[in-house]
Amino acid sequence: MSAAKVEEASMGRVKADLTTLDCLQEVEMGIKLQRKCLRTVCSGPLAKSSWCYIMMMVLIVALIVVFVVLFLPVKKVIERHGPCYDTCPGKWIGFGRKCFYFSEDMRNWTFSRISCITLEAHLAQFESLEELDFLRTHMGPFNHWIGLHRESQEQPWRWTDNTEYNKIVLTRGEGECGYLSDIGISSARDYTHRKWICSKSNRSTVQCPEILNQGE
Structure with missing residues (x-):
């Protein structure tokens, strides 16, 4: 593989890592916001209702979806150089x-x-x-x-x-x-x-x- 292709592949991996890091940071911020909302809702007059349990389930499902998207291997199609x-x-x-x-x-x-x-x-x-x-x-x-x-x-x-x-x-x-x-x-x-x-x-x-x- 030529030096240009090696550099291009390396830059691609760096961009992918940075993208993943940004996503993780956004996920972490979203989790903090959701926890804050849960504390607010569950500490109010609706604390004894089922609303808190619904919000907890939504948070769990959201976390599962995020981890599946980010960490499962994604397949891509790469064309061979010859016919x-x-x-x-x-x-x-x-x-x-x-x-x-x-x-x-x-x-x-x-x-x-x-x-x-x-x-x-x-x-x-x-x-x-x-x-x-x-x-x-x-x-x-x-x-x-x-x-x-x-x-x-x-x-x-x-x-x-x-x-x-x-x-x-x-x-x-x-x-x-x-x-x-x-x-x-x-x-x-x-x-x-x-x-x-x-x-x-x-x-x-x-x-x-x-x-x-x-x-x-």
Whole structure:
């Protein structure tokens, strides 16, 4: 936390303490006034009536209310600094800002790409080694098609959105379509049947409230 935020938090606590002190002083003054009124009423001609008992009950109830308001912890809502992402639908698995779907069928690369499009997604692509490790952990013992492809061996690898692959992991083989295996990224011809992975952005973001006690 920065020095400015620490100073701001400290000033807030000081103001809260001063406010509480002022309230206590006002309560104490009110109690003294009520006691004075009780002595006046109960020492007069109404001393033997039920009026004194009513005033005593009012004083007790007022004291209980004041102490409940002042000393019970008050909860307040503090927003987190970052967005919170909704859970992924159905059989999709979330990682970071993405949702991933691991197919149960086995088809060629082209069919796999179309299948992802029908799910409003695309064949999976990864942007970091952490994301790649996540995919390899969840794919099981089967190889899975991903979104890497190229026109020929002389052309660079690209994702299905036509962005060029950054070669974070080298691709083995001489095929035109990339798939994820237990040893990394390999390539094969389009007609080979494999499982596939779809991915899409989790665009449903909301601010997540965090409930904290006032004293925290």
